[in-house]
Amino acid sequence: MKAIRIPKPMEIVIEEVERPVISGPNEVLVKIKRVGICGSDMHIYHGTNPLATYPRVVGHEVAGEVVSVGETVTNLKPGDHVVVEPIRYCGKCYACRKGRPNVCNELSVFGVHEDGGMREYIVLPENQLHAVDPSLDWDEIVLAEPYTIGAQAVWRGNVEEGDTVFIQGSGPIGICVLKMAKLAGATVIMSDLKEERLAFAKDNGADFVINAGTLSIEEKIMEFTKGEGANVVIDAVCLPSTFALSLNVASVAGTVVVLGFDERPSQIPQLQITKKELTIVGSRLQTYQFRKVVSLLNENKLKENGLITHKFSSSDVKEALTFVEENPDIVRKALIVFE
Ligand SMILES: NC(=O)c1ccc[n+]([C@@H]2O[C@H](COP(=O)([O-])OP(=O)(O)OC[C@H]3O[C@@H](n4cnc5c(N)ncnc54)[C@H](O)[C@@H]3O)[C@@H](O)[C@H]2O)c1
Ligand SMILES: [Zn+2]
Ligand SMILES: [Zn+2]
Known part of the structure:
Protein backbone atom coordinates (compact mmCIF):
# COMPACT_ATOMS: atom_id res chain seq x y z
CA MET A 1 0.00 0.00 0.00
CA ALA A 144 -14.97 15.65 13.40
CA GLU A 145 -11.51 16.23 14.89
CA PRO A 146 -11.40 20.04 14.36
CA TYR A 147 -14.97 20.21 15.69
CA THR A 148 -13.78 18.46 18.87
CA ILE A 149 -11.16 21.24 19.29
CA GLY A 150 -14.05 23.73 19.18
CA ALA A 151 -16.13 21.60 21.55
CA GLN A 152 -13.23 21.43 24.02
CA ALA A 153 -12.70 25.21 23.99
CA VAL A 154 -16.42 25.79 24.60
CA TRP A 155 -16.41 23.20 27.41
CA ARG A 156 -13.28 24.69 29.01
CA GLY A 157 -14.89 28.13 28.76
CA ASN A 158 -18.04 26.77 30.43
CA VAL A 159 -20.10 28.52 27.75
CA GLU A 160 -23.77 28.56 28.70
CA GLU A 161 -26.96 29.58 26.95
CA GLY A 162 -27.24 33.36 26.84
CA ASP A 163 -23.51 34.02 27.32
CA THR A 164 -21.75 36.44 25.01
CA VAL A 165 -18.65 34.77 23.59
CA PHE A 166 -15.88 36.62 21.78
CA ILE A 167 -13.78 34.41 19.51
CA GLN A 168 -10.56 35.97 18.23
CA GLY A 169 -9.62 34.69 14.77
CA SER A 170 -11.95 33.33 12.08
CA GLY A 171 -9.59 30.68 10.72
CA PRO A 172 -10.72 27.03 10.63
CA ILE A 173 -10.33 26.66 14.39
CA GLY A 174 -12.20 29.88 15.14
CA ILE A 175 -15.02 28.68 12.87
CA CYS A 176 -15.19 25.28 14.64
CA VAL A 177 -15.34 27.08 18.01
CA LEU A 178 -18.08 29.33 16.59
CA LYS A 179 -20.21 26.38 15.51
CA MET A 180 -19.97 24.77 18.95
CA ALA A 181 -20.60 28.05 20.81
CA LYS A 182 -23.75 28.67 18.73
CA LEU A 183 -24.97 25.13 19.48
CA ALA A 184 -24.44 25.92 23.17
CA GLY A 185 -26.83 28.86 22.81
CA ALA A 186 -24.32 31.72 23.01
CA THR A 187 -24.29 35.07 21.23
CA VAL A 188 -21.00 35.12 19.34
CA ILE A 189 -18.71 37.98 18.32
CA MET A 190 -15.82 37.10 15.97
CA SER A 191 -12.73 39.02 14.88
CA ASP A 192 -10.24 38.64 12.06
CA LEU A 193 -8.01 40.83 9.91
CA LYS A 194 -9.59 39.66 6.66
CA GLU A 195 -13.04 40.72 5.47
CA GLU A 196 -13.54 37.46 3.58
CA ARG A 197 -12.99 35.44 6.77
CA LEU A 198 -15.38 37.69 8.69
CA ALA A 199 -18.04 37.25 6.00
CA PHE A 200 -17.59 33.48 6.26
CA ALA A 201 -17.97 33.69 10.06
CA LYS A 202 -21.27 35.56 9.55
CA ASP A 203 -22.42 32.87 7.10
CA ASN A 204 -21.72 30.32 9.83
CA GLY A 205 -23.74 32.00 12.53
CA ALA A 206 -21.59 34.79 14.03
CA ASP A 207 -23.88 37.48 15.44
CA PHE A 208 -21.36 40.30 15.12
CA VAL A 209 -17.95 40.55 13.47
CA ILE A 210 -15.08 43.00 13.98
CA ASN A 211 -12.12 43.69 11.71
CA ALA A 212 -9.23 43.84 14.20
CA GLY A 213 -7.06 45.62 11.64
CA THR A 214 -9.30 48.64 11.21
CA LEU A 215 -11.41 48.93 14.37
CA SER A 216 -10.79 49.04 18.13
CA ILE A 217 -11.74 45.63 19.52
CA GLU A 218 -12.15 47.06 23.03
CA GLU A 219 -14.56 49.77 21.86
CA LYS A 220 -16.61 47.46 19.66
CA ILE A 221 -16.94 44.73 22.30
CA MET A 222 -18.01 47.25 24.93
CA GLU A 223 -20.46 48.79 22.47
CA PHE A 224 -21.98 45.43 21.52
CA THR A 225 -22.18 44.19 25.12
CA LYS A 226 -23.41 47.54 26.48
CA GLY A 227 -20.30 47.93 28.62
CA GLU A 228 -20.39 44.43 30.14
CA GLY A 229 -17.56 42.83 28.13
CA ALA A 230 -17.52 39.30 26.75
CA ASN A 231 -18.43 36.61 29.26
CA VAL A 232 -16.12 34.13 27.58
CA VAL A 233 -13.18 35.07 25.35
CA ILE A 234 -11.68 32.28 23.24
CA ASP A 235 -8.38 33.12 21.56
CA ALA A 236 -8.01 31.31 18.22
CA VAL A 237 -5.31 33.71 16.97
CA CYS A 238 -2.90 32.78 19.74
CA LEU A 239 -0.46 35.69 19.78
CA PRO A 240 0.94 37.34 22.94
CA SER A 241 -1.06 40.46 22.00
CA THR A 242 -4.38 38.62 21.54
CA PHE A 243 -3.90 36.88 24.90
CA ALA A 244 -3.44 40.26 26.58
CA LEU A 245 -6.46 41.66 24.71
CA SER A 246 -8.60 38.73 25.88
CA LEU A 247 -8.24 39.86 29.50
CA ASN A 248 -9.08 43.47 28.64
CA VAL A 249 -12.37 42.61 26.96
CA ALA A 250 -13.55 39.85 29.33
CA SER A 251 -16.49 40.72 31.57
CA VAL A 252 -16.54 40.48 35.35
CA ALA A 253 -16.62 36.81 36.40
CA GLY A 254 -15.60 36.02 32.82
CA THR A 255 -13.46 33.24 31.40
CA VAL A 256 -10.53 33.42 28.98
CA VAL A 257 -9.70 30.29 26.98
CA VAL A 258 -6.20 29.99 25.54
CA LEU A 259 -5.48 27.64 22.62
CA GLY A 260 -2.01 28.69 21.53
CA PHE A 261 1.48 27.22 21.60
CA ASP A 262 3.38 30.52 21.33
CA GLU A 263 6.35 30.53 23.71
CA ARG A 264 6.69 34.31 23.92
CA PRO A 265 5.42 35.96 27.11
CA SER A 266 2.48 38.38 27.25
CA GLN A 267 2.33 41.39 29.58
CA ILE A 268 -0.65 40.64 31.81
CA PRO A 269 -1.25 42.84 34.89
CA GLN A 270 -2.78 40.91 37.78
CA LEU A 271 -5.16 43.72 38.73
CA GLN A 272 -7.85 42.90 36.21
CA ILE A 273 -7.67 39.17 36.91
CA THR A 274 -8.33 39.79 40.59
CA LYS A 275 -10.69 42.73 40.17
CA LYS A 276 -12.91 40.93 37.64
CA GLU A 277 -12.18 37.51 39.20
CA LEU A 278 -11.36 36.06 35.80
CA THR A 279 -10.85 32.38 35.08
CA ILE A 280 -8.02 31.75 32.61
CA VAL A 281 -7.84 28.25 31.17
CA GLY A 282 -5.89 26.37 28.55
CA SER A 283 -7.63 24.11 26.04
CA ARG A 284 -5.58 21.41 24.38
CA LEU A 285 -6.89 18.83 21.90
CA GLN A 286 -10.03 17.33 23.48
CA THR A 287 -11.37 15.27 26.35
CA TYR A 288 -14.26 12.91 25.58
CA GLN A 289 -15.71 15.29 22.96
CA PHE A 290 -15.92 12.79 20.09
CA ARG A 291 -19.16 11.27 21.35
CA LYS A 292 -20.83 14.67 21.39
CA VAL A 293 -19.47 15.71 17.98
CA VAL A 294 -20.49 12.40 16.38
CA SER A 295 -24.05 12.83 17.73
CA LEU A 296 -24.20 16.34 16.29
CA LEU A 297 -22.90 15.09 12.92
CA ASN A 298 -25.47 12.27 12.93
CA GLU A 299 -28.23 14.79 13.68
CA ASN A 300 -27.07 16.98 10.76
CA LYS A 301 -26.39 19.83 13.18
CA LEU A 302 -22.75 20.25 12.09
CA LYS A 303 -22.31 20.99 8.38
N1 LIG B 1 -5.10 24.00 21.53
C1 LIG B 1 -5.42 23.21 20.55
O1 LIG B 1 -5.84 22.08 20.77
C2 LIG B 1 -5.30 23.68 19.14
C3 LIG B 1 -5.71 22.85 18.09
C4 LIG B 1 -5.63 23.34 16.78
C5 LIG B 1 -5.13 24.62 16.56
N2 LIG B 1 -4.71 25.37 17.62
C6 LIG B 1 -4.19 26.74 17.41
O2 LIG B 1 -5.29 27.56 17.05
C7 LIG B 1 -4.81 28.66 16.28
C8 LIG B 1 -5.73 28.89 15.10
O3 LIG B 1 -5.68 27.81 14.18
P1 LIG B 1 -6.21 28.00 12.68
O4 LIG B 1 -5.91 26.73 11.97
O5 LIG B 1 -7.58 28.53 12.67
O6 LIG B 1 -5.17 29.14 12.19
P2 LIG B 1 -5.23 30.20 10.99
O7 LIG B 1 -3.89 30.81 10.94
O8 LIG B 1 -5.81 29.55 9.78
O9 LIG B 1 -6.30 31.28 11.47
C9 LIG B 1 -5.99 32.38 12.29
C10 LIG B 1 -6.87 33.54 11.87
O10 LIG B 1 -6.60 34.65 12.72
C11 LIG B 1 -6.58 35.82 11.94
N3 LIG B 1 -5.80 36.81 12.68
C12 LIG B 1 -4.46 37.02 12.70
N4 LIG B 1 -4.14 38.03 13.55
C13 LIG B 1 -5.31 38.45 14.10
C14 LIG B 1 -5.65 39.43 15.06
N5 LIG B 1 -4.71 40.19 15.64
N6 LIG B 1 -6.95 39.60 15.39
C15 LIG B 1 -7.91 38.84 14.81
N7 LIG B 1 -7.65 37.89 13.89
C16 LIG B 1 -6.37 37.70 13.54
C17 LIG B 1 -6.00 35.39 10.61
O11 LIG B 1 -6.37 36.28 9.57
C18 LIG B 1 -6.63 34.01 10.43
O12 LIG B 1 -7.84 34.05 9.73
C19 LIG B 1 -3.36 28.31 15.92
O13 LIG B 1 -2.50 29.10 16.72
C20 LIG B 1 -3.22 26.86 16.29
O14 LIG B 1 -1.92 26.53 16.73
C21 LIG B 1 -4.81 24.93 18.89
ZN1 LIG C 1 -5.50 19.67 13.59
ZN1 LIG D 1 -1.92 9.45 31.60
Whole structure:
Protein backbone atom coordinates (compact mmCIF):
# COMPACT_ATOMS: atom_id res chain seq x y z
CA MET A 1 0.00 0.00 0.00
CA LYS A 2 0.98 3.66 -0.33
CA ALA A 3 2.03 5.81 2.64
CA ILE A 4 2.84 9.51 2.54
CA ARG A 5 5.88 10.13 4.68
CA ILE A 6 7.80 13.22 5.78
CA PRO A 7 11.34 11.83 6.18
CA LYS A 8 12.64 15.19 7.36
CA PRO A 9 11.44 18.81 7.27
CA MET A 10 10.55 20.17 3.80
CA GLU A 11 10.61 16.73 2.20
CA ILE A 12 7.67 14.49 1.36
CA VAL A 13 7.68 11.05 -0.28
CA ILE A 14 5.03 8.55 -1.30
CA GLU A 15 6.36 5.13 -0.30
CA GLU A 16 5.25 1.56 -0.94
CA VAL A 17 4.95 -0.11 2.48
CA GLU A 18 3.41 -3.28 3.96
CA ARG A 19 -0.25 -3.02 4.84
CA PRO A 20 -0.59 -3.00 8.68
CA VAL A 21 -2.18 -6.06 10.28
CA ILE A 22 -4.32 -6.52 13.38
CA SER A 23 -2.03 -7.83 16.12
CA GLY A 24 -4.17 -7.34 19.26
CA PRO A 25 -7.74 -8.50 19.99
CA ASN A 26 -8.98 -4.91 20.46
CA GLU A 27 -7.58 -3.60 17.18
CA VAL A 28 -9.34 -2.53 14.01
CA LEU A 29 -8.10 -2.32 10.39
CA VAL A 30 -9.40 0.79 8.62
CA LYS A 31 -9.22 1.83 4.95
CA ILE A 32 -8.60 5.58 4.80
CA LYS A 33 -11.03 7.76 2.82
CA ARG A 34 -10.28 11.37 3.76
CA VAL A 35 -7.56 13.23 5.67
CA GLY A 36 -7.81 16.94 6.50
CA ILE A 37 -4.70 19.11 6.29
CA CYS A 38 -4.25 21.11 9.49
CA GLY A 39 -1.88 23.92 10.48
CA SER A 40 0.01 21.48 12.67
CA ASP A 41 0.66 19.14 9.69
CA MET A 42 2.16 22.15 7.92
CA HIS A 43 4.34 22.82 11.01
CA ILE A 44 5.61 19.24 10.95
CA TYR A 45 6.33 19.59 7.21
CA HIS A 46 8.18 22.87 7.84
CA GLY A 47 10.09 21.48 10.83
CA THR A 48 8.52 24.03 13.20
CA ASN A 49 6.61 21.64 15.50
CA PRO A 50 8.93 21.04 18.48
CA LEU A 51 6.95 17.95 19.54
CA ALA A 52 7.16 16.06 16.23
CA THR A 53 9.77 13.43 15.43
CA TYR A 54 10.85 12.21 11.97
CA PRO A 55 10.30 10.32 9.75
CA ARG A 56 6.55 10.86 10.16
CA VAL A 57 3.30 9.96 8.41
CA VAL A 58 1.16 13.01 9.27
CA GLY A 59 -2.63 13.36 9.37
CA HIS A 60 -4.81 13.45 12.50
CA GLU A 61 -8.10 14.56 10.90
CA VAL A 62 -9.11 11.19 9.54
CA ALA A 63 -12.20 9.34 8.25
CA GLY A 64 -12.27 5.80 6.90
CA GLU A 65 -14.10 2.50 6.57
CA VAL A 66 -13.62 -0.52 8.84
CA VAL A 67 -12.18 -3.52 6.95
CA SER A 68 -11.83 -6.06 9.78
CA VAL A 69 -11.85 -6.19 13.57
CA GLY A 70 -10.01 -8.08 16.33
CA GLU A 71 -11.84 -10.78 18.31
CA THR A 72 -12.82 -8.68 21.35
CA VAL A 73 -14.08 -5.68 19.35
CA THR A 74 -17.79 -5.23 19.99
CA ASN A 75 -18.62 -1.67 18.97
CA LEU A 76 -17.40 -1.79 15.36
CA LYS A 77 -17.87 -4.11 12.38
CA PRO A 78 -16.59 -4.28 8.81
CA GLY A 79 -18.20 -1.62 6.63
CA ASP A 80 -18.67 0.91 9.46
CA HIS A 81 -17.68 4.49 8.69
CA VAL A 82 -15.39 5.82 11.41
CA VAL A 83 -13.51 8.93 12.51
CA VAL A 84 -10.23 8.74 14.40
CA GLU A 85 -9.75 10.04 17.94
CA PRO A 86 -6.06 10.88 17.67
CA ILE A 87 -4.99 10.59 21.32
CA ARG A 88 -3.41 7.63 23.08
CA TYR A 89 -2.77 7.90 26.84
CA CYS A 90 -1.56 5.93 29.86
CA GLY A 91 -4.78 5.85 31.91
CA LYS A 92 -2.81 6.08 35.17
CA CYS A 93 -1.25 9.53 35.57
CA TYR A 94 -2.91 12.43 37.41
CA ALA A 95 -4.49 13.86 34.22
CA CYS A 96 -5.88 10.48 33.19
CA ARG A 97 -7.23 9.85 36.71
CA LYS A 98 -8.88 13.30 36.62
CA GLY A 99 -10.67 12.51 33.36
CA ARG A 100 -8.32 14.73 31.34
CA PRO A 101 -6.32 12.20 29.28
CA ASN A 102 -5.68 14.83 26.59
CA VAL A 103 -2.90 16.16 28.84
CA CYS A 104 -1.59 12.75 29.90
CA ASN A 105 2.10 12.61 30.88
CA GLU A 106 2.61 9.98 28.18
CA LEU A 107 0.26 11.48 25.58
CA SER A 108 0.87 10.26 22.04
CA VAL A 109 -0.96 12.04 19.23
CA PHE A 110 -1.70 10.12 16.04
CA GLY A 111 0.11 11.89 13.19
CA VAL A 112 2.42 13.89 15.51
CA HIS A 113 4.23 11.57 17.95
CA GLU A 114 3.34 8.42 16.01
CA ASP A 115 2.43 7.73 12.39
CA GLY A 116 -0.96 9.14 11.40
CA GLY A 117 -3.57 8.85 8.70
CA MET A 118 -1.93 9.75 5.39
CA ARG A 119 -1.69 6.13 4.21
CA GLU A 120 -4.10 3.71 2.62
CA TYR A 121 -4.71 1.59 5.74
CA ILE A 122 -4.24 2.04 9.49
CA VAL A 123 -4.67 -0.20 12.53
CA LEU A 124 -5.89 1.40 15.77
CA PRO A 125 -7.42 0.19 19.03
CA GLU A 126 -11.22 0.21 19.07
CA ASN A 127 -11.36 3.08 21.60
CA GLN A 128 -9.69 5.47 19.14
CA LEU A 129 -12.39 4.97 16.50
CA HIS A 130 -15.96 6.28 16.49
CA ALA A 131 -18.66 5.03 14.13
CA VAL A 132 -20.64 7.69 12.29
CA ASP A 133 -23.93 7.41 10.35
CA PRO A 134 -22.80 5.83 7.04
CA SER A 135 -25.19 7.99 5.03
CA LEU A 136 -23.11 11.09 5.84
CA ASP A 137 -20.64 12.37 3.27
CA TRP A 138 -16.96 11.61 3.94
CA ASP A 139 -16.26 15.33 3.51
CA GLU A 140 -18.60 16.14 6.40
CA ILE A 141 -17.33 13.56 8.87
CA VAL A 142 -13.61 14.20 8.30
CA LEU A 143 -14.14 17.50 10.16
CA ALA A 144 -14.97 15.65 13.40
CA GLU A 145 -11.51 16.23 14.89
CA PRO A 146 -11.40 20.04 14.36
CA TYR A 147 -14.97 20.21 15.69
CA THR A 148 -13.78 18.46 18.87
CA ILE A 149 -11.16 21.24 19.29
CA GLY A 150 -14.05 23.73 19.18
CA ALA A 151 -16.13 21.60 21.55
CA GLN A 152 -13.23 21.43 24.02
CA ALA A 153 -12.70 25.21 23.99
CA VAL A 154 -16.42 25.79 24.60
CA TRP A 155 -16.41 23.20 27.41
CA ARG A 156 -13.28 24.69 29.01
CA GLY A 157 -14.89 28.13 28.76
CA ASN A 158 -18.04 26.77 30.43
CA VAL A 159 -20.10 28.52 27.75
CA GLU A 160 -23.77 28.56 28.70
CA GLU A 161 -26.96 29.58 26.95
CA GLY A 162 -27.24 33.36 26.84
CA ASP A 163 -23.51 34.02 27.32
CA THR A 164 -21.75 36.44 25.01
CA VAL A 165 -18.65 34.77 23.59
CA PHE A 166 -15.88 36.62 21.78
CA ILE A 167 -13.78 34.41 19.51
CA GLN A 168 -10.56 35.97 18.23
CA GLY A 169 -9.62 34.69 14.77
CA SER A 170 -11.95 33.33 12.08
CA GLY A 171 -9.59 30.68 10.72
CA PRO A 172 -10.72 27.03 10.63
CA ILE A 173 -10.33 26.66 14.39
CA GLY A 174 -12.20 29.88 15.14
CA ILE A 175 -15.02 28.68 12.87
CA CYS A 176 -15.19 25.28 14.64
CA VAL A 177 -15.34 27.08 18.01
CA LEU A 178 -18.08 29.33 16.59
CA LYS A 179 -20.21 26.38 15.51
CA MET A 180 -19.97 24.77 18.95
CA ALA A 181 -20.60 28.05 20.81
CA LYS A 182 -23.75 28.67 18.73
CA LEU A 183 -24.97 25.13 19.48
CA ALA A 184 -24.44 25.92 23.17
CA GLY A 185 -26.83 28.86 22.81
CA ALA A 186 -24.32 31.72 23.01
CA THR A 187 -24.29 35.07 21.23
CA VAL A 188 -21.00 35.12 19.34
CA ILE A 189 -18.71 37.98 18.32
CA MET A 190 -15.82 37.10 15.97
CA SER A 191 -12.73 39.02 14.88
CA ASP A 192 -10.24 38.64 12.06
CA LEU A 193 -8.01 40.83 9.91
CA LYS A 194 -9.59 39.66 6.66
CA GLU A 195 -13.04 40.72 5.47
CA GLU A 196 -13.54 37.46 3.58
CA ARG A 197 -12.99 35.44 6.77
CA LEU A 198 -15.38 37.69 8.69
CA ALA A 199 -18.04 37.25 6.00
CA PHE A 200 -17.59 33.48 6.26
CA ALA A 201 -17.97 33.69 10.06
CA LYS A 202 -21.27 35.56 9.55
CA ASP A 203 -22.42 32.87 7.10
CA ASN A 204 -21.72 30.32 9.83
CA GLY A 205 -23.74 32.00 12.53
CA ALA A 206 -21.59 34.79 14.03
CA ASP A 207 -23.88 37.48 15.44
CA PHE A 208 -21.36 40.30 15.12
CA VAL A 209 -17.95 40.55 13.47
CA ILE A 210 -15.08 43.00 13.98
CA ASN A 211 -12.12 43.69 11.71
CA ALA A 212 -9.23 43.84 14.20
CA GLY A 213 -7.06 45.62 11.64
CA THR A 214 -9.30 48.64 11.21
CA LEU A 215 -11.41 48.93 14.37
CA SER A 216 -10.79 49.04 18.13
CA ILE A 217 -11.74 45.63 19.52
CA GLU A 218 -12.15 47.06 23.03
CA GLU A 219 -14.56 49.77 21.86
CA LYS A 220 -16.61 47.46 19.66
CA ILE A 221 -16.94 44.73 22.30
CA MET A 222 -18.01 47.25 24.93
CA GLU A 223 -20.46 48.79 22.47
CA PHE A 224 -21.98 45.43 21.52
CA THR A 225 -22.18 44.19 25.12
CA LYS A 226 -23.41 47.54 26.48
CA GLY A 227 -20.30 47.93 28.62
CA GLU A 228 -20.39 44.43 30.14
CA GLY A 229 -17.56 42.83 28.13
CA ALA A 230 -17.52 39.30 26.75
CA ASN A 231 -18.43 36.61 29.26
CA VAL A 232 -16.12 34.13 27.58
CA VAL A 233 -13.18 35.07 25.35
CA ILE A 234 -11.68 32.28 23.24
CA ASP A 235 -8.38 33.12 21.56
CA ALA A 236 -8.01 31.31 18.22
CA VAL A 237 -5.31 33.71 16.97
CA CYS A 238 -2.90 32.78 19.74
CA LEU A 239 -0.46 35.69 19.78
CA PRO A 240 0.94 37.34 22.94
CA SER A 241 -1.06 40.46 22.00
CA THR A 242 -4.38 38.62 21.54
CA PHE A 243 -3.90 36.88 24.90
CA ALA A 244 -3.44 40.26 26.58
CA LEU A 245 -6.46 41.66 24.71
CA SER A 246 -8.60 38.73 25.88
CA LEU A 247 -8.24 39.86 29.50
CA ASN A 248 -9.08 43.47 28.64
CA VAL A 249 -12.37 42.61 26.96
CA ALA A 250 -13.55 39.85 29.33
CA SER A 251 -16.49 40.72 31.57
CA VAL A 252 -16.54 40.48 35.35
CA ALA A 253 -16.62 36.81 36.40
CA GLY A 254 -15.60 36.02 32.82
CA THR A 255 -13.46 33.24 31.40
CA VAL A 256 -10.53 33.42 28.98
CA VAL A 257 -9.70 30.29 26.98
CA VAL A 258 -6.20 29.99 25.54
CA LEU A 259 -5.48 27.64 22.62
CA GLY A 260 -2.01 28.69 21.53
CA PHE A 261 1.48 27.22 21.60
CA ASP A 262 3.38 30.52 21.33
CA GLU A 263 6.35 30.53 23.71
CA ARG A 264 6.69 34.31 23.92
CA PRO A 265 5.42 35.96 27.11
CA SER A 266 2.48 38.38 27.25
CA GLN A 267 2.33 41.39 29.58
CA ILE A 268 -0.65 40.64 31.81
CA PRO A 269 -1.25 42.84 34.89
CA GLN A 270 -2.78 40.91 37.78
CA LEU A 271 -5.16 43.72 38.73
CA GLN A 272 -7.85 42.90 36.21
CA ILE A 273 -7.67 39.17 36.91
CA THR A 274 -8.33 39.79 40.59
CA LYS A 275 -10.69 42.73 40.17
CA LYS A 276 -12.91 40.93 37.64
CA GLU A 277 -12.18 37.51 39.20
CA LEU A 278 -11.36 36.06 35.80
CA THR A 279 -10.85 32.38 35.08
CA ILE A 280 -8.02 31.75 32.61
CA VAL A 281 -7.84 28.25 31.17
CA GLY A 282 -5.89 26.37 28.55
CA SER A 283 -7.63 24.11 26.04
CA ARG A 284 -5.58 21.41 24.38
CA LEU A 285 -6.89 18.83 21.90
CA GLN A 286 -10.03 17.33 23.48
CA THR A 287 -11.37 15.27 26.35
CA TYR A 288 -14.26 12.91 25.58
CA GLN A 289 -15.71 15.29 22.96
CA PHE A 290 -15.92 12.79 20.09
CA ARG A 291 -19.16 11.27 21.35
CA LYS A 292 -20.83 14.67 21.39
CA VAL A 293 -19.47 15.71 17.98
CA VAL A 294 -20.49 12.40 16.38
CA SER A 295 -24.05 12.83 17.73
CA LEU A 296 -24.20 16.34 16.29
CA LEU A 297 -22.90 15.09 12.92
CA ASN A 298 -25.47 12.27 12.93
CA GLU A 299 -28.23 14.79 13.68
CA ASN A 300 -27.07 16.98 10.76
CA LYS A 301 -26.39 19.83 13.18
CA LEU A 302 -22.75 20.25 12.09
CA LYS A 303 -22.31 20.99 8.38
CA GLU A 304 -19.09 22.04 6.67
CA ASN A 305 -20.96 24.81 4.79
CA GLY A 306 -17.97 26.00 2.74
CA LEU A 307 -15.23 25.26 5.31
CA ILE A 308 -13.72 22.76 2.87
CA THR A 309 -12.36 24.78 -0.03
CA HIS A 310 -9.93 22.38 -1.71
CA LYS A 311 -9.54 18.63 -2.34
CA PHE A 312 -6.49 16.80 -3.66
CA SER A 313 -5.91 13.19 -4.62
CA SER A 314 -3.44 11.32 -2.37
CA SER A 315 -1.04 11.07 -5.33
CA ASP A 316 -0.92 14.91 -5.44
CA VAL A 317 -0.09 15.43 -1.76
CA LYS A 318 3.07 17.39 -2.51
CA GLU A 319 1.10 19.80 -4.71
CA ALA A 320 -1.52 19.99 -1.97
CA LEU A 321 0.96 21.05 0.73
CA THR A 322 2.58 23.57 -1.62
CA PHE A 323 -0.83 24.97 -2.58
CA VAL A 324 -1.92 25.30 1.06
CA GLU A 325 1.37 27.00 1.87
CA GLU A 326 1.19 29.47 -1.01
CA ASN A 327 -2.51 30.34 -0.80
CA PRO A 328 -3.37 31.03 2.84
CA ASP A 329 -5.94 33.61 1.74
CA ILE A 330 -8.14 31.22 -0.20
CA VAL A 331 -7.64 27.89 1.59
CA ARG A 332 -9.87 27.33 4.60
CA LYS A 333 -9.63 23.54 4.90
CA ALA A 334 -8.01 21.30 2.28
CA LEU A 335 -8.56 17.53 2.16
CA ILE A 336 -6.56 14.62 0.82
CA VAL A 337 -8.84 12.08 -0.85
CA PHE A 338 -7.91 8.36 -0.77
CA GLU A 339 -9.87 6.16 -3.14
N1 LIG B 1 -5.10 24.00 21.53
C1 LIG B 1 -5.42 23.21 20.55
O1 LIG B 1 -5.84 22.08 20.77
C2 LIG B 1 -5.30 23.68 19.14
C3 LIG B 1 -5.71 22.85 18.09
C4 LIG B 1 -5.63 23.34 16.78
C5 LIG B 1 -5.13 24.62 16.56
N2 LIG B 1 -4.71 25.37 17.62
C6 LIG B 1 -4.19 26.74 17.41
O2 LIG B 1 -5.29 27.56 17.05
C7 LIG B 1 -4.81 28.66 16.28
C8 LIG B 1 -5.73 28.89 15.10
O3 LIG B 1 -5.68 27.81 14.18
P1 LIG B 1 -6.21 28.00 12.68
O4 LIG B 1 -5.91 26.73 11.97
O5 LIG B 1 -7.58 28.53 12.67
O6 LIG B 1 -5.17 29.14 12.19
P2 LIG B 1 -5.23 30.20 10.99
O7 LIG B 1 -3.89 30.81 10.94
O8 LIG B 1 -5.81 29.55 9.78
O9 LIG B 1 -6.30 31.28 11.47
C9 LIG B 1 -5.99 32.38 12.29
C10 LIG B 1 -6.87 33.54 11.87
O10 LIG B 1 -6.60 34.65 12.72
C11 LIG B 1 -6.58 35.82 11.94
N3 LIG B 1 -5.80 36.81 12.68
C12 LIG B 1 -4.46 37.02 12.70
N4 LIG B 1 -4.14 38.03 13.55
C13 LIG B 1 -5.31 38.45 14.10
C14 LIG B 1 -5.65 39.43 15.06
N5 LIG B 1 -4.71 40.19 15.64
N6 LIG B 1 -6.95 39.60 15.39
C15 LIG B 1 -7.91 38.84 14.81
N7 LIG B 1 -7.65 37.89 13.89
C16 LIG B 1 -6.37 37.70 13.54
C17 LIG B 1 -6.00 35.39 10.61
O11 LIG B 1 -6.37 36.28 9.57
C18 LIG B 1 -6.63 34.01 10.43
O12 LIG B 1 -7.84 34.05 9.73
C19 LIG B 1 -3.36 28.31 15.92
O13 LIG B 1 -2.50 29.10 16.72
C20 LIG B 1 -3.22 26.86 16.29
O14 LIG B 1 -1.92 26.53 16.73
C21 LIG B 1 -4.81 24.93 18.89
ZN1 LIG C 1 -5.50 19.67 13.59
ZN1 LIG D 1 -1.92 9.45 31.60
